[in-house]
Amino acid sequence: MSEQSPPLADRVEAQLRSVRDPKAELSVFQAGFVEDIAVDGRDVTVEADLTALNGETATGVVRAMLQAVNDVDGVESAHVERVSPSSEGRSTVAAFDHVVAVASAKGGVGKSTVATTLAAALAGDHDVALFDADIHGPNVPGLLDISGPIHSSEEGDPLPVRTDGLEVMSVGLMEDGAPLAWRGAMAHDAVDDLFTNTAWRNDDVLVLDLPPGTGDVVLTTLQEAPVDGVVVVTTPFHASVSDTGRTVELFRDNDVPVLGAVVNMAEYVCDCCGEPNDLFDGGALPELDAPVLAELPFSRRLQATPTPGDVPSVVAELGAEVTAALETAGEVSVPEHAVDIRGLPPEERKRRVRTRFTGLERGAAFVVVSDRDPTPVGAFLGRLVDEPREAFDPFTVRRATPSDWVLETVRP
Numbered sequence: 204m205s206e207q208s209p210p211l212a213d214r215v216e217a218q219l220r221s222v223r224d225p226k227a228e229l230s231v232f233q234a235g236f237v238e239d240i241a242v243d244g245r246d247v248t249v250e251a252d253l254t255a256l257n258g259e260t261a262t263g264v265v266r267a268m269l270q271a272v273n274d275v276d277g278v279e280s281a282h283v284e285r286v287s288p289s290s291e292g293r294s295t296v297a298a299f300d301h302v303v304a305v306a307s308a309k310g311g312v313g314k315s316t317v318a319t320t321l322a323a324a325l326a327g328d329h330d331v332a333l334f335d336a337d338i339h340g341p342n343v344p345g346l347l348d349i350s351g352p353i354h355s356s357e358e359g360d361p362l363p364v365r366t367d368g369l370e371v372m373s374v375g376l377m378e379d380g381a382p383l384a385w386r387g388a389m390a391h392d393a394v395d396d397l398f399t400n401t402a403w404r405n406d407d408v409l410v411l412d413l414p415p416g417t418g419d420v421v422l423t424t425l426q427e428a429p430v431d432g433v434v435v436v437t438t439p440f441h442a443s444v445s446d447t448g449r450t451v452e453l454f455r456d457n458d459v460p461v462l463g464a465v466v467n468m469a470e471y472v473c474d475c476c477g478e479p480n481d482l483f484d485g486g487a488l489p490e491l492d493a494p495v496l497a498e499l500p501f502s503r504r505l506q507a508t509p510t511p512g513d514v515p516s517v518v519a520e521l522g523a524e525v526t527a528a529l530e531t532a533g534e535v536s537v538p539e540h541a542v543d544i545r546g547l548p549p550e551e552r553k554r555r556v557r558t559r560f561t562g563l564e565r566g567a568a569f570v571v572v573s574d575r576d577p578t579p580v581g582a583f584l585g586r587l588v589d590e591p592r593e594a595f596d597p598f599t600v601r602r603a604t605p606s607d608w609v610l611e612t613v614r615p
């Protein structure tokens with residue numbers, strides 16, 4: 204605060220405490236909006252960072268602040284200057300403890316609804332950020348009832364919009380609605396730029412709302428970002444579940460761990476009689492090779508703007524399931540007979556593989572768990588038993604987590 208005229212500055216500050224953040228019911232100080240109060244004679248300038256508020260709300264808060272300052276005895280002129288915060292102390296994607304992506308095989312199944320309500324559920328216990336990577340249909344701002352523009356920090360980094368402690372970034376927050384007109388590389392570069400440079404303050408969990416489908420943008424994002432796992436959203440409709448099954452397979456083939464599935468619009472509970480009704484009459488559904496994390500009903504409550512930390516119980520349960528899945532997503536279950544060479548020096552890796560493999564009977568299963576791609580181990584195994592690589596059948600290598608690979612074969 205300025206050193207000039209402390210008594211007037213104190214009175215201005217006291218008066219400003221009556222101005223509230225209309226969304227959070229906090230004073231503008233508690234909400235962290237007031238950066239500085241400068242008093243020059245009878246002129247007062249309040250510096251305020253209102254980047255967390257949408258345009259209309261911010262204008263209302265500025266008006267209320269001006270009114271409050273003007274009401275203070277001794278003030279001749281009042282000004283409110285909007286300032287940008289600094290990126291200092293903020294982090295980028297790499298800083299998050301967990302990154303969870305929400306995907307769907309097709310559009311319109313409720314992917315963005317699941318992403319936003321999941322973020323709101325997790326926000327009860329964590330500092331959560333939500334990134335809307337859906338270039339052509341960025342629905343997240345609408346679902347959360349927030350709007351842009353996106354502000355930049357003093358360093359020029361894009362700042363997320365804050366709503367009840369949840370941080371949100373979306374191309375849909377850009378002022379002129381440009382994303383809808385973007386195509387291909389331009390759109391991809393814009394999202395990439397936002398994804399890489401957004402200066403987050405929250406750093407526990409980042410929820411990523413992916414575009415629908417399994418196009419290049421989706422796969423590249425999943426492979427480039429430090430994603431712990433994906434939640435896939437489907438409706439309980441035969442074709443939707445089959446498509447989702449293929450999506451799960453594709454993610455696994457591309458080394459993306461799948462945390463589980465959300466079956467959305469599972470049933471509709473009648474407002475009048477409370478009777479649950481199926482919305483889709485598809486008979487028996489195909490098996491999904493992923494655990495079902497939640498079955499969400501079709502409900503008007505799920506169409507309403509979610510409140511971070513205060514979500515319907517079915518969504519809170521989804522949050523708990525995802526939290527539990529994230530805890531184990533970084534772990535790979537090592538079969539008892541596997542050779543675990545993670546973290547070992549090169550010579551020790553070779554020694555363990557040699558000892559175990561040469562001790563096996565023909566036809567016995569052999570499994571290696573490694574912290575790097577163990578494909579070259581195939582040639583080493585061949586030399587050990589003087590067999591060509593083709594003699595190893597089956598021979599599979601899969602990336603079980605972002606940092607664990609599993610090699611499975613049989614001694615020829």
Ligand SMILES: Nc1ncnc2c1ncn2[C@@H]1O[C@H](COP(=O)(O)OP(=O)(O)OP(=O)(O)O)[C@@H](O)[C@H]1O
Nearest residue numbers: 310311312313314315316340415500501502505506
């Ligand atoms: N469980 C539900 N109960 C009631 N309405 C729902 C539910 N899930 C989704 N909706 C509604 O369905 C519409 C589409 O949902 P949403 O935008 O989440 O789908 P999406 O899969 O993200 O779509 P897109 O493919 O456009 O990204 C929205 O109006 C949303 O409010």
